[in-house]
Amino acid sequence: MSGLISLTTDFGTIDPFVGIMKAVILGISPKTRIVDLSHEIEAQNILQAARVLSASAQWFPKGSVHLAVVDPGVGSNRRALAVKSDGHFFVAPDNGILSTVLNEKSKIYALDKPKYFMKNVSGTFHGRDVFAPVSAWIAKGTPLPMMGTQIYDPILLDIPKIKTDKGQLTGEVIAIDRFGNLATNILQNDIVKNFPPSSELIVRIGGKKIAGPFSCYNEARPNTGACLINSTSVLEIFCNRGNAEKKLKLKVGTTVTLTEKH
Amino acid sequence: MSGLISLTTDFGTIDPFVGIMKAVILGISPKTRIVDLSHEIEAQNILQAARVLSASAQWFPKGSVHLAVVDPGVGSNRRALAVKSDGHFFVAPDNGILSTVLNEKSKIYALDKPKYFMKNVSGTFHGRDVFAPVSAWIAKGTPLPMMGTQIYDPILLDIPKIKTDKGQLTGEVIAIDRFGNLATNILQNDIVKNFPPSSELIVRIGGKKIAGPFSCYNEARPNTGACLINSTSVLEIFCNRGNAEKKLKLKVGTTVTLTEKH
Amino acid sequence: MSGLISLTTDFGTIDPFVGIMKAVILGISPKTRIVDLSHEIEAQNILQAARVLSASAQWFPKGSVHLAVVDPGVGSNRRALAVKSDGHFFVAPDNGILSTVLNEKSKIYALDKPKYFMKNVSGTFHGRDVFAPVSAWIAKGTPLPMMGTQIYDPILLDIPKIKTDKGQLTGEVIAIDRFGNLATNILQNDIVKNFPPSSELIVRIGGKKIAGPFSCYNEARPNTGACLINSTSVLEIFCNRGNAEKKLKLKVGTTVTLTEKH
Incomplete structure (x- = not known):
C-alpha cells in the first residue's frame, strides 16, 4: 500500500459530495492521503474519466488506490468493481470507466460483501456508501478476494481505434x-x-x-x-x-x- | 478530537483565501487533516452553507471541527461563534449559518479571547484571523469555555417550514x-x-x-x-x-x- | 522545513495535471502536506500568480516551499529557479513570476542537476517533471546549492509603480x-x-x-x-x-x- 487514494468524479465542487466521500475514507483509514484528480468530469462522460485514469495512475507510487465515480447507473443492478492492475488498485462502477487501465493480467472483483460498505446503502450515492469505504479498506490492506468475487467480463468502452x-x-x-x-x-x-x-x-x-x-x-x-x-x-x-x-x-x-x- | 477540520466558504477557488486559511490552521496544528466541503457557496448565501453543513457533518468522525465562513457582516460587531452540537464542533459567524445544526442541547460560545486569534485582526478577513486559528485550537483540544462566553440567543435563519x-x-x-x-x-x-x-x-x-x-x-x-x-x-x-x-x-x-x- | 508545499498554477481543475504533480511530490516526500493556493490563474497571467504568492507566502510557517507554475515558455531554454527569500522557498520558471517575493537578500539558483528531476523530462510539462520533484526534495531538506547554480539576474516583471x-x-x-x-x-x-x-x-x-x-x-x-x-x-x-x-x-x-x- 502507498497510503494514497486518488479521486476522479463528475460531482463538481459546488456540492459537498466529494468532501463527504473524504470524510468516509478518513473515518475508516485516518492516515490515508487523498489526491483529487478531477471532479469536473463532464456529467456522465465515462470516456473522459477513463482517460484521466490512464494519464494519471502511472505517476502515483505502486499500491495506490484510484477511486473513480461517474455512475449514471447508480442504484441499478450494475456491478461495483475493485481491480488490481499493473500494481495499482482501482475502485469504480462496472460501466467501462476502467477500460483504459485493464489488461489481460488485471484481477477484477465484483464487490458483494456489504461488511465493507456503509451500513445503509442508499440508491443514489454509492460514491459515499460503497466506493469510498471499499477504497479505504483496500488502502488499509484488505485483500481484494475478501471483498468480492472474481469476474472476467467487465464492461469495456468502444474507444475509437486507429x-x-x-x-x-x-x-x-x-x-x-x-x-x-x-x-x-x-x-x-x-x-x-x-x-x-x-x-x-x-x-x-x-x-x-x-x-x-x-x-x-x-x-x-x-x-x-x-x-x-x-x-x-x-x-x-x-x-x-x-x-x-x-x-x-x-x-x-x-x-x-x-x-x-x- | 478526530483530527479533521472541514471548510465551507463562499471564497471561491480563484483567489488564495482558502489556501491562506489552511496555512494558518496548519501553522497552529500541523497534524490536522483538512477536508473541503465547498468553497463555491453563492456569494453571501447563508442558507446554502447551512444546508451543506447539515448534509455533511454527520459523515465525519465525532470530534471533527466544521469551519463555515459566509460572512457579509465581517468587521461589524456580529459575534463569532464556537459550538458543540451532537459530538461535532462548529466555528462560524453568528448570522444563521449554523441554524441547521443547532438544537436545544447545543453549547454555544461567543468567541472573545483574542489570544486564540491572529495577532492583528483585520476588518475584512476573519476567516484567516479568527475562524481558522480558533478551529485549529479546538482541533488541538482547547475546551470551548476557555475560548468564549456561553450564549443562548444565536441568530437563526427563517427556513421555510412544511x-x-x-x-x-x-x-x-x-x-x-x-x-x-x-x-x-x-x-x-x-x-x-x-x-x-x-x-x-x-x-x-x-x-x-x-x-x-x-x-x-x-x-x-x-x-x-x-x-x-x-x-x-x-x-x-x-x-x-x-x-x-x-x-x-x-x-x-x-x-x-x-x-x-x- | 515546515513540511508544507503550496501550489499556484494556471492548470485549472478539470484536467488531472495538478493531481499528477501531487502524486510526484508524495512519491518523493510522503509526509509533505500540500496546500492549493490557486489553480485558476488566468492562462499565462504571470502577474496574477506573482500577486497570489506575495499575498499568501507570509501566512505559511517559515521553511515552507511555494511551487508556482505559469509557464508559457515550457520546453524552451528559459531557466528553472529555486529561491530562498525571507525564510521561504520558491520553485518556479524564470519568467518574472517571483518578482513580488524577491529582494536584495534572496538567494536564487538556476536548477541544473537532472538527478532532482523526473527521469524523462518532457518538453511540455515541467510542473510534473522538474518543479514538483525539486519542491519535494527541498521539502525533504536538500540544500539549494546542491540543486543548481547561483544566479543574480532573474527576470523581473515590469509591475506598474505608484x-x-x-x-x-x-x-x-x-x-x-x-x-x-x-x-x-x-x-x-x-x-x-x-x-x-x-x-x-x-x-x-x-x-x-x-x-x-x-x-x-x-x-x-x-x-x-x-x-x-x-x-x-x-x-x-x-x-x-x-x-x-x-x-x-x-x-x-x-x-x-x-x-x-x-
Missing part, C-alpha cells in the same frame, strides 16, 4: 482541454510501430496539413496549427500562444492522419 | 444542484410522520403530478419529472438522464405537495 | 476578484510614507471621488463606491453588499489618486 492503410495512420480527436489543445487517439507507440525511426512525418487534421511534430510548444510558429507528442505520450494538436480548438475550428471526432514525407 | 392540512403535506423547492436536481424542504421523516407506512403517495410540483417516489434514479422513465428520497434523506425532484430544473422549468420556491392515493 | 507629485499619490487598479472588489498597486506602507498619520484623505478613481478609506466593508453606505486597506495591506475599491467592478464600471489600469483634505 487505422493503418498503405503507409497512412488514421486517428481522430478524442478530447479538448481548457487551453484548447486537442488530444488524439494516436499514441507515441503507434507512431514508433508504423514509421521508421528517422522518418519525417506529415500530419493532417481535417485534411489540412499542420506543422510538427515538435518537441515543445515553443518551437512552433505562434498562432498556427501544430502538433507534438504531449506529456502523456499522446499526439496533441495545439497553437503556440493560442487556442487550437478555436483557431482551427476543430472538434472531438475530427480525423487526423500521419504519412511519411518522401 | 405545512400539513387535511392529509396534504406542502413544502417547497429550496435548492438546485449542478445536475439540475431540486432539493425540497420535505424530509423522509416528515413523510414517515404524516402518512401510514404502506401508503401510495401522489407528488405534485407546481401543481403538476410527477412519478415516484422511486428508490433510485434509474427506476424512473428517462426525461420525465420524478422524485425520490435522496442520499441526505431529503425529497428530491429529478429527471433520469436529464436536467429537471430545465425540463420542468422549476425554481427555488416552487410548491411541492404530497397526498395519499385512495 | 507616482507621487505635489502631495498627490497616483496608482492604478491591478486586479479584480470574484466579488468585483478591485485591488490597486497602492500599499498601506505607501500611504504611511506619503501622508501624515492623522491626515484625512480624498480617494478618487477614474477621477471620481469615493468614500473611505474605511476599516471594514460594513462601514460604507451600501452600493456606493468605497475603499479600505484590505487584509493583504493593499488599497482596495469595493461596494458594500454590491459589485464595485460593475457598479463603478472600472477595470484593470484605471487610475487611482490620493490627496490630503485641507
